Amino acid sequence: MKKAIYILLAIFSFLILSAVAIPIIFKDKIVAKINQELDESINATVYYNPQKISLSIFRSFPDVSAGLGDFGIIGKDEFEGDTLIQVDQLDLDFNLKSVLFGDYPMLTGLHLNGGDLYIKVLEDGTANYDITKSSDSESESSESNFRIGIEQIEVNHVNMIYDDRSLQFTMALADIMARGSGDFTLDVYDLPVKATATIADMSYEGTHYLTNKKFQGDATVQVDLENMKFSFENGKFGLNDFLFNMNGFVALPEEGVDYDLAFVAPDSDFKSFLSLVPGMYTESFSSIKSSGTMSFEGFIKGLYTDTSIPSFDINLQIKDGMFQYPELPKPVDKINVSMAIKNETSQLENTSIQIPTFSMNFGSNPISGNFTLQNLKDYLMEGELNGKLNLKELTSIFPIEGTSLAGNLDFSARAKGRYDSTNKVLPAIAAQFKFSEGYVKNAEYPAALEKIHAVASIRSDKGSMQDFVADFSSFGFELEGEKIEGNLKIADFEALNWKGAVAGAVDLEKIMAIFPIADTELKGKIQANINSTGSYQDVEKEQFSRINTSGDLTISQFFFKSKDYPQGVAIKQAKANFNPQRAELVEFDSKLGKSPLTASGFLSNYMDYLLSENGTLKGQLSLNSSYFDINEWMSESSTSTTDSSKLEVIALPKNIDFTMAVKADEVIYDNLNLKEVRGTMVLREGILSFNEAGMKTLDGRITLNGNYDPRDIANPKFDMSLDISELSIAKAFQSLTTVKAFAPIAKDITGRFNTKLNFSGLLGPDMMPVLSSLDVSGILAIAEAALKENKILEGLTSLTKLKDANTIQLRNIKVPISIENGMMEVKPFDVKLWDYQTTVQGTAGFDGSINYLLNMQVPAGKFGAQANSILASISGSQANESTLIPLSINLAGTYNQPKVSLAGGNSIETLLANALRSRFDSEKQNFQNQAQEQFQAAQDSIKNQLKLKAEMVQDSVKKELQKKTGESTEKVVQEAKSILKGVLKGTPKPTKPDTTSTKN
Structure with a gap:
């Protein structure tokens, strides 16, 4: 017996030692084959940390697991520098038998743990994930060193941005957790998938449709690779607390995307729908009192292409909805909504929107309305909205910490008819708006913005642009004895005849105390007294004599500083007089960052510039400075110290025609110190020209004539003639x-x-x-x-x-x-x-x-x-x-x-x-x-x-300039990244070592 025990212990010890030794013995073989396969199959730069390569038989027993730390793939060609994927830890599972005894290791599992994924599709459909090398006749005859038999894919704590520029669609997902398993070697197989993530942002054509929503999904997807069809039944999905079931399929034929999806919300609780309302789904959402019922169902069926859309029918019903914050005395109740969005054809213009019922009570203030839009072709519509709001009562319904509100708002609006901008047709409109006794006070600032008032009406009795009238008969407010009063009337929506005036003073620092803006400092006083009467038709015809704009504007002790402009702009005193022909800059005493600047001159054609898309602002300015540091305003990072500043190519506006006489005692540009700078600069059609621009520098004098032309920002040019006298040769070497x-x-x-x-x-x-x-x-x-x-x-x-x-x-x-x-x-x-x-x-x-x-x-x-x-x-x-x-x-x-x-x-x-x-x-x-x-x-x-x-x-x-230029077109992506960063705020990421090995 004792001998048998010893034998069993020996066998067990041998197995344990083998399990530990096998990965070590075969580590080089597996890593070499991984590197070889990457070289032969991937057209991208692959990197990983060689110090973080691990092999284990215990992690995915009975398979052997290969781990790569700090793994990433960076694109090439048009995606040069774009990181497709960066993963803190990538684990690949291989069939142990195929590693020990076979010529072709079989990949059975893929695990991504922590990291970021950036999928990018260009306007022509080229995608950065298409990185496999194209096969030629020679490679087709040779076999890959790997066999794919994946049984499990796992993703843990990965963030993703999907940027499809061909569709103008962007989606940012945070903290993706997903697991899927199946027989991936078959052409048709079932793939059970469970996933959770936070939809940080989802936008289409620049409009943000979903922001900071929790997503969950649980479905078994039938994958048909031959037909590229993905079907599922009883799929359960959720956004925040809003749960819905979805059945059907999505297929990818040669052209477009084929949909056949039906969805329904099984939960009839109104509170689940409430979780989708922006600002409502917070940590305290579970404590909100709620009642009422909700139903949601619909379908999407058909082909989506460049010229057609699927048909769809989406219905939402809310009955007797109510919600109330537990710490506040009054609810929003009697919420009733009926909405149907429908299109039975393949053309978007045949979409109809029906909202026959829309009503709710904000405390004792009722709001009700209805709306019908028959299609998106001739925009035949009818609707009305009526209601009252007491802002003081509103604070007893919604939590508004640190701010006191008061005021009464009455509004009523009706519209019926057709909107056709081509034929200059409007619906008949009758709208009234009145706000009185307005009051806003921030707890951090003792003064209140009070006596806020506005009266407005919009009418178009005949439903034409000519009889359209928008009359803001009065508006204004008072802040610690300083008043702003004004009025504006616009008649004829086509001619845009206007008549208006604004007068009074405002202290910007007090306004900022009441309505603070993050990372921004703003103060100063603005005194205005301006009257204007005219027509936009006269602006287009340049009949400025028929436009009567007069008055004056004074700015004193102004200061502005923000995250984008940390240098700060200070205006000690500025005054401008206006008349129909031009605006006269009588005085301008400022400090831009640490550079003092005074200016005088005039601006003409300012009405055309302000009111039209193609108007050119013209003017003559005299600029004077005792010291001006250009580096401070040309730095990439806008730092306060010029030593670390990095200059960047500056685009110049094409709709400004300025002649500027410049006089500066000292100018700092890059590493040059320029003295007695004099000359004339002309900014016209996006080109900056220099005329007899002289300066002392490098112990000599330089006179400059020529131009700087950045109209093609990816190919900026300069063309100069230099007249240099008595320049120090040694200093020229040091500085140029x-x-x-x-x-x-x-x-x-x-x-x-x-x-x-x-x-x-x-x-x-x-x-x-x-x-x-x-x-x-x-x-x-x-x-x-x-x-x-x-x-x-x-x-x-x-x-x-x-x-x-x-x-x-x-x-x-x-x-x-x-x-x-x-x-x-x-x-x-x-x-x-x-x-x-x-x-x-x-x-x-x-x-x-x-x-x-x-x-x-x-x-x-x-x-x-x-x-x-x-x-x-x-x-x-x-x-x-x-x-x-x-x-x-x-x-x-x-x-x-x-x-x-x-x-x-x-x-x-x-x-x-x-x-x-x-x-x-x-x-x-x-x-x-x-x-x-x-x-x-x-x-x-x-x-x-x-x-x-x-x-x-x-x-x-x-290429570098084109890349920088392209960055300016990625505003939506940058917004998504910013939102994603906000969602992930507070979640520390591990520090990554610098030692990496690069393949390909």
């Missing part, structure tokens, strides 16, 4: 990127230079010139300068054994230069290097490369003993110590690592011997002709290489 790239030798040159350059090219995302795109021509004039101690001089003296000097004096040099395709070309120019006449020519590339040829004429005696020895050996030589030796020297490599050599590869001894034995100047000239030919051949090769490099760099810059 172009000088650093193309003339790094300037680092070791002291002195000044003058030049006139024509300068054009592209700007990068950081507002700096793209060096590879520059097109420059001009003459660089150096009156006097000195080149001191640098590697090129060291190389020259070492090679030639000439006069060992560490300084070269440069006087009265004119260097013709041009830059094209990323290469600066220096045309041949003469200069004295030490005491020797020299012709210099060559190129410098934007990539730091140099290629120069120096043709020198050096007296033979300067070579010392070498030359004397050769002279003595030449019998009857016509050469002597004053004979000029043609010396051709190549400078290649880079400025920091120059390669100095004699042209042709000769040694200095061979060169001297050949030159001294020659008798005629023509022979001497041949040496340099040969050197010139060799140099030119090298130049042509370098030009071609640099041109290719330049094109690649420019393409890269354009």
Whole structure:
């Protein structure tokens, strides 16, 4: 017996040790096959943390489980940089037998734990999840290293954003928990699925339909892969507390989506529907008292394509609904709603909406109405809405913490007829609106906004745009003795004839105390007295003399600061006078961030600009500043310190035509300090032009003419002419990127230079010139300068054994230069290097490369003993110590690592011997002709290489700019991300290590 026990313990121990050892023994084999399969099948960048690879036989026994930590997939091509998926932990289950004894490991399970998923579909239908490599004839004949036999898929705590731009549909899901299992190897199989998530946001064509709703689902889906059909019966789903059953199928034929779905809410409790009302479903929702019944049912059936929609019929009934917050004395009761939305065809325009019943009581204040819309083609409608609201009583119904309200609102509205904007037809409308004795007080601020009142009426008796009248006969409020009063009347909805006035004063700080805005500081006083009478038809015809707008507007002690503008804008005093022709800016004393700015001038055509889509605002302004920091307003992150600021390309408005005379004592731009800035700038049609814009900088003066053209924001251009005088060469190297790239030798040159350059090219995302795109021509004039101690001089003296000097004096040099395709070309120019006449020519590339040829004429005696020895050996030589030796020297490599050599590869001894034995100047000239030919051949090769490099760099810059431009079109996605972040607030995410391994 004891022996049997020992044997059993031994067997058990062996099994345990085997279970531990097998994953370790076969770890490399499994990981290698995973990497191989990723390489062969996925067209994307896959990364994971090699320190977080784990294998276990216990996690998914009897399968072996492979875990990858910090796993992710990043797209390529049009999805470059987009992360498709990032998972904290990805676990893959494999059939143990297939790993140990088979050639093809069988994948049986997939587990995603923590992370984010971003699905993106472009306008043309291209999707970022389509990352499998397309098969060719060779790959089709070879078999994959994996077999798919997945039995279970599990998702835990994953967030997802689905961004389908072809449908203008965006959905953000938070904290997805899902589990599905089935025989995925079959063409038709049942897939039981359970899932929960928070719908953070769901929007279509920019409209947000669902926000922060809890979702749950439990269904068995029959999957028919051959027909791409997904069917389910008795599917149970829920949004918040609103539960509904759904049966039917969704299919994906070659074109569109085929629906056949029927749904019904089994719960008749009104409170379940109440949970869908925004703001109602909070932690205290369960304590809300409620009664009443509800029914909800409908169907969707048919094909959805670009030209058709499914038919549908959706019905909602609420009877005798009531809800009451437990801590408040009054309920909302007698809620009765009947609504049907129906379309029996495949065309959206045949949709009808019927709301025959809509009524409820807010305490003792009843509201009732009805509405009918026969279709979305000629918009034949009829409806009315009547009611009263007592705002003070409203606070006894809804919890409004920290705010006191009062006021009486009476309203009644009726409409009947057809709306047709093309034929200028309106329904007959009669609406009255009256609000009196309004009062708002915030507990955090002692003053109240009071005596709020408004009286308005809207009428169109004949149902035409011509007899439409909207009359806001009076509106206003009072805040601590300061009043605002106004009126506005608009007649003829087509001509838009208006007459209105507003007068009074308002303290913005007091308004903000009552109605605070998050992350925003706003204060100051506005005094206005403006009257206006006119017609929009006169604006369109530019008959501004028929528009009578007059008055004045004064702003004092204004300050604005927000999350987007942390620099802050302060206006000490500003005053503007208005007349029909223009608005005169009489005074404007401000501080933009830390930069003081005063302005005066006028604006014309302001009525057309304000009231039409295509109106252009014109004007002349004089801007003056003692100090202006441009970096502060061009930073990507808008930080208060300019050291970490990152400049960005700025788009300019096309509907502003301004001429601006600028005068500034000091301007900070990037790393340049500009003094005595003067000039004229014109902003017109989206282009900023500079005219005689002069400034002192780098110990000299620059005058600028030209323009900045960002109309194509993905391809911004500039075209300038520069007149530079007495600029410090050393400081130009320190501050100007172009000088650093193309003339790094300037680092070791002291002195000044003058030049006139024509300068054009592209700007990068950081507002700096793209060096590879520059097109420059001009003459660089150096009156006097000195080149001191640098590697090129060291190389020259070492090679030639000439006069060992560490300084070269440069006087009265004119260097013709041009830059094209990323290469600066220096045309041949003469200069004295030490005491020797020299012709210099060559190129410098934007990539730091140099290629120069120096043709020198050096007296033979300067070579010392070498030359004397050769002279003595030449019998009857016509050469002597004053004979000029043609010396051709190549400078290649880079400025920091120059390669100095004699042209042709000769040694200095061979060169001297050949030159001294020659008798005629023509022979001497041949040496340099040969050197010139060799140099030119090298130049042509370098030009071609640099041109290719330049094109690649420019393409890269354009892609980066296009990506930044595309970001501005992702507003809906950014909103979804922001909402998703708000939903997940308070849920810490693990810190991710930097060590990752990248595949593909």
